[in-house]
Amino acid sequence: MSNYHIKHLEEYYQVFRKSVRNPENFWEEIAEEHFIWRKRWDKVLSWDFSKPEIKWYEGAQLNITENCIDRHLRTRGDKTAILFEPNDPSEEAEHITYKQLYERVNQFANVLKDQGIKKGDRVCIYLPMIPELAIATLACARIGAIHSVVFAGFSSTALSTRINDSECKIVITSDGSYRGSKTIDLKSIVDEGLEETPSIETVLVAKRINSEINMKEGRDKWLQPLLDKASTECEPEIMDAEDPLFILYTSGSTGKPKGMVHTTAGYMVYTAFTFKNAFQYRENDVYWCTADIGWITGHSYIVYGPLANGATSVMFEGVPNYPDWGRFWEIIEKHKVSQFYTAPTAIRALAKENLDYVEKYDLSSLKVLGSVGEPINDEAWHWYDTNIGKKKCPIIDTWWQTETGGIMISPIPYATPTKPTYATLPFPGIQPALMDENGKEIKGNQVDGRLCIKFPWPSMARTIWNNHDRYRETYFSAYKGKYFTGDGALRDEVGYYRITGRVDDVIIVSGHNLGTAPIEDAINEHPAVAESAIVGFPHDIKGNALYGYVILKETGEGRDQNNLRKEINQIITEHIGPIAKLDKIQFTSGLPKTRSGKIMRRILRKIASNDTSNLGDTSTLLNPEVVQEIMDNVL
Numbered sequence: 001m002s003n004y005h006i007k008h009l010e011e012y013y014q015v016f017r018k019s020v021r022n023p024e025n026f027w028e029e030i031a032e033e034h035f036i037w038r039k040r041w042d043k044v045l046s047w048d049f050s051k052p053e054i055k056w057y058e059g060a061q062l063n064i065t066e067n068c069i070d071r072h073l074r075t076r077g078d079k080t081a082i083l084f085e086p087n088d089p090s091e092e093a094e095h096i097t098y099k100q101l102y103e104r105v106n107q108f109a110n111v112l113k114d115q116g117i118k119k120g121d122r123v124c125i126y127l128p129m130i131p132e133l134a135i136a137t138l139a140c141a142r143i144g145a146i147h148s149v150v151f152a153g154f155s156s157t158a159l160s161t162r163i164n165d166s167e168c169k170i171v172i173t174s175d176g177s178y179r180g181s182k183t184i185d186l187k188s189i190v191d192e193g194l195e196e197t198p199s200i201e202t203v204l205v206a207k208r209i210n211s212e213i214n215m216k217e218g219r220d221k222w223l224q225p226l227l228d229k230a231s232t233e234c235e236p237e238i239m240d241a242e243d244p245l246f247i248l249y250t251s252g253s254t255g256k257p258k259g260m261v262h263t264t265a266g267y268m269v270y271t272a273f274t275f276k277n278a279f280q281y282r283e284n285d286v287y288w289c290t291a292d293i294g295w296i297t298g299h300s301y302i303v304y305g306p307l308a309n310g311a312t313s314v315m316f317e318g319v320p321n322y323p324d325w326g327r328f329w330e331i332i333e334k335h336k337v338s339q340f341y342t343a344p345t346a347i348r349a350l351a352k353e354n355l356d357y358v359e360k361y362d363l364s365s366l367k368v369l370g371s372v373g374e375p376i377n378d379e380a381w382h383w384y385d386t387n388i389g390k391k392k393c394p395i396i397d398t399w400w401q402t403e404t405g406g407i408m409i410s411p412i413p414y415a416t417p418t419k420p421t422y423a424t425l426p427f428p429g430i431q432p433a434l435m436d437e438n439g440k441e442i443k444g445n446q447v448d449g450r451l452c453i454k455f456p457w458p459s460m461a462r463t464i465w466n467n468h469d470r471y472r473e474t475y476f477s478a479y480k481g482k483y484f485t486g487d488g489a490l491r492d493e494v495g496y497y498r499i500t501g502r503v504d505d506v507i508i509v510s511g512h513n514l515g516t517a518p519i520e521d522a523i524n525e526h527p528a529v530a531e532s533a534i535v536g537f538p539h540d541i542k543g544n545a546l547y548g549y550v551i552l553k554e555t556g557e558g559r560d561q562n563n564l565r566k567e568i569n570q571i572i573t574e575h576i577g578p579i580a581k582l583d584k585i586q587f588t589s590g591l592p593k594t595r596s597g598k599i600m601r602r603i604l605r606k607i608a609s610n611d612t613s614n615l616g617d618t619s620t621l622l623n624p625e626v627v628q629e630i631m632d633n634v635l
């Protein structure tokens with residue numbers, strides 16, 4: 001394989017030092033390894049974090065699908081690229097070889113072209129975890145259209161906000177989806193979402209559940225007949241290195257979701273490099289990431305990273321508890337999975353169930369276990385290590401973000417000694433810094449602070465769609481000349497990092513980022529609500545759950561509180577999706593505010609978390625008396 005397949009700790013440090021001493025040379029060597037470049041770059045990197053402007057491999061031309069698919073045809077044409085495991089275990093798994101993937105992606109790309117989609121157009125993909133999702137994504141990349149995948153658990157309002165923000169021309173969806181024992185009527189969510197989306201001309205509909213659905217004349221088209229007619233050859237569109245590859249929305253502390261824009265060459269190089277090293281993938285391994293392609297983890301580590309390495313990537317349609325809590329382990333045994341990548345929230349849920357579910361299955365194929373999306377607590381880490389890895393599989397606790405495009409801090413299995421709850425060391429090329437509240441970098445070890453990155457890396461998001469000012473404000477203004485992650489972290493005595501959690505108003509619930517502002521905006525639409533504040537509190541499976549403090553208008557005061565709670569959660573479900581529902585809703589006459597009118601969430605967080613021993617100084621509040629009232633009525 002390549003020069004940079006790191007296999008022991010000394011080698012890691014060597015490579016790391018080199019990547020810091022001479023980053024351009026380092027990333028040039030990696031790009032030279034084995035990708036297909038239609039034209040070589042003129043310049044590896046140019047950057048200015050004050051603008052901010054970041055360009056990697058400028059002047060280069062390529063197509064990412066040529067690298068993820070075509071490049072493997074000669075040597076791996078009959079190897080499974082995507083291994084689709086359906087929701088229902090009695091339905092047969094589908095092995096899509098590289099050759100078949102090539103044909104299906106090309107057919108899909110030709111269908112998109114026939115629908116008038118061209119390079120640079122935005123395509124919204126709102127699909128469940130079926131092969132069409134991966135194929136549609138790659139088909140966009142084939143023709144240079146910018147995909148915007150929206151997680152199919154989002155509501156119709158969330159879908160239309162995202163469509164309108166980036167003015168997508170087309171939506172790709174399905175009649176419905178399976179989720180455990182339930183079916184979800186996806187198409188009617190789309191119909192609702194499209195009521196006010198003027199840019200949408202066409203909806204392509206894949207058949208999955210064979211339900212009776214409404215097809216709007218002139219707009220909606222069944223996908224399969226179009227695919228059947230399409231050619232299996234489609235010349236890849238030749239893209240410039242910095243042409244956008246996709247937009248993916250992520251929650252911010254305030255305002256509407258941010259459409260993070262990722263570009264072509266740097267994203268490809270970085271996801272390929274990190275996939276290879278983080279998972280130590282070998283030719284006949286079967287790799288499985290349980291994320292949904294609707295999130296960045298699925299983009300980078302179900303689709304692009306694995307395929308760029310010619311890997312076999314499992315795509316699972318279902319849920320961990322259907323038909324029972326043994327499903328994950330059954331799939332690992334059945335497909336002899338070697339690398340398994342999931343989220344702490346899933347691990348905690350699985351750990352609550354009887355160990356018999358695990359012990360029934362042969363998990364001896366496993367070599368590496370991964371964790372992503374939120375801090376993994378000590379208990380979950382040890383459960384994973386003992387019962388799934390049988391203490392033989394290194395756990396890679398991978399820290400990264402939608403914005404970073406790929407894994408940033410993580411052990412390299414079999415090279416970096418792991419330490420429970422620590423993401424450990426930065427990947428080669430990544431230069432973290434911990435900052436204090438005055439904007440100074442905290443040097444040395446055994447310190448904690450706010451996590452920044454000092455130097456660009458190839459897969460960083462380049463902007464927020466249509467809002468470059470917000471991009472600068474959010475990531476490059478808090479600490480001059482540095483990318484600010486929004487996370488807090490500590491560095492231990494040997495330089496290992498542990499991520500301690502968000503330091504802004506983003507709350508991670510079951511591994512999903514949720515901004516408080518959009519939830520509060522949704523609640524405030526309820527006619528009986530005057531004002532609200534959302535905070536997170538610890539939850540033993542979800543990591544965090546949401547606690548809402550709600551002030552009612554006079555009209556709401558006589559009303560049944562449980563009904564109101566239901567209605568509030570209903571509004572949240574409609575505006576955002578069920579993932580943002582509140583676990584607890586406390587009605588209150590006021591919210592603690594500073595003299596400038598800012599809600600003191602710190603106090604609300606402590607009360608919701610039952611941690612009131614040290615509330616700090618409340619005397620400077622505009623209304624200190626309300627704190628006692630809230631404490632007296634806490635749920």
Ligand code: WTA
Nearest residue numbers: 372373374375397398399400401402487499
């Ligand atoms: C959190 C997911 C601790 C973090 C890839 C980050 C983590 C946010 C970890 C990004 C981890 C992700 N340990 N925290 N291993 N991985 N996070 O954009 O707060 O969905 O900023 O990307 O998740 O979430 P996102």
